[in-house]
Amino acid sequence: MTEQSTTGRMTRRGVLGAFAATAIVATPTFSKAAGFLRGGGDIRRLRMTSPRTGERIDTIYWIEGDYIKDALKEISLFMRDWRTNDVKDIDLRTIDILAASHNLLDVQEPYMLLSGYRTAKTNTMLRSRSRGVAKNSRHLKGEAADLRLSSRSVNQMYRAALACRGGGVGKYSRSNFVHMDCGPVRSWGG
Template sequence: MYSGRTGESIDTIYWIEGEYIPDALKEITYFMRDWRNAKLMGIDARTVDIMAASHSLMDVTEPYMLLSGYRSPETNAMLRSRSGGVAKNSLHLKGQAADLRLKSRSVKQMAAAAQACSAGGVGTYYGSGFVHMDCGPVRTWNG
């Protein structure tokens, strides 16, 4: 369901009959690591739920392109120094956020699907062509 900046891809079932599959969540955590320095942080399954539900609502088979999952403090600080759109206390630092893109859907379509989940934050980044999804408080913004 996801492809990453490093050329990796992942298509795994992480939930069966009301239960998360620990090994699948470990695989997702590895996939969503900070690709700049290979540091890991457990990914909050609620974020994966939002991503999966949004993907399902869009009725697509194309995998998400994962631009950013977990971000180490070093990576977040570096990105903040280059852009005013990076939060100091980003939920990426806690493994609770993902920046995603789909070739077959617009930022507007992706954001609408994520917002329909009423389950977290949705940021639209039209200039960069991606949507931020997180499991924090329900809110929206334009970056």
């Protein structure tokens, strides 16, 4: 696995830019798109399914500048370590990256969540099975997700996540998923 690093951390401007781009694309006939972005109905939504638990989530977690606490709790529960049922608060930056990249892909299909939060025990077990699992994975901190879409390629998902410039993006073509996290901006994979 090769890694290309760029300096910098996720910027609010980068993620907001991704949301702004999708809002403008989503409202091409709205003559005052800038007004729309300043609060005339600005929302953030996250849609995912879990093949491991059979659960689905479709929630608006942010409205006009305010995060919705109950929705965030629902997202954290959904993204729990399904092997142990342990829950950790998912980092807001990660949630924003997932939602922004999904918007850029312009799909109605929910993400398929392969892995969200992981306990140390789960991460150690996965490391024993694969060289691609980091010892200090961002999954351990609730800062990462591994995702798949059937209607978009790994390359399309990878490019959408990169466009957010919000954190780490890994492309796992052989396993058909993309890793997204809120760590330093960097990319890897093949």
